[in-house]
Amino acid sequence: MSILSKLSFKDQAFKLRENAILDATTAVLGSKGYDLMTMDDVAGAVGISKPSLYKHFKSKEELVGQAMVRLLDGAIDQVAALDPGLNPVQQLAALLEWALRVRLGGGLPFLPSTSPHVRDMLMRNVKYMLRVVKLNRQLEALVRQGQKAGLLNPALPSDVILFSYYARTCDPAIDYLQTFSKMADDDIVRHMLTVAFAGMEAPAARATAA
Structure with missing residues (x-):
């Protein structure tokens, strides 16, 4: 029930x-x-x-704070539902796919704004910050596991990978592609995941560089 x-x-x-x-x-x-x-x-x-x-x-602050709390609750639920049979990068990709689909459906990114006022307002919101800490801890663990397994670049600080990952959820490319390209949402998500985890170099170029 x-x-x-x-x-x-x-x-x-x-x-x-x-x-x-x-x-x-x-x-x-x-x-x-x-x-x-x-x-x-x-x-x-x-x-x-x-x-x-x-x-x-x-107030508007309370309203927006609760909207962001609801988003993070959704993300935390998604992490809990991840298939444990997937490797750490596959789990990160599955969560990012969910976040991108939320964006394409008109939802909010994990990083809500670069506005100092909004950032300060959310940092004063205890419910929001508790969820941020919980989600950050879970995703940081996946990043570190991915680095340890050689699936993510171990030479990069984990914070660089983690915050670059968060940034993909608020990438304006999503908005531009949805507005100006003729791609379906599924294709937008697929290409954005490729860019996030494999970059933009052709596979042959990466092999040559290696």
């Missing part, structure tokens, strides 16, 4: 509306960014009044 089914009808309706608010927040953030997004934008996207919105979230 799901958590939602255990709630009263009133509480279920409240929770469903909260999820709709977070969906709308994600969409508005994706199109306008944090600075230009307003509570009016979100209320209008959901089809509720602004006072009704404030019954769920008291």
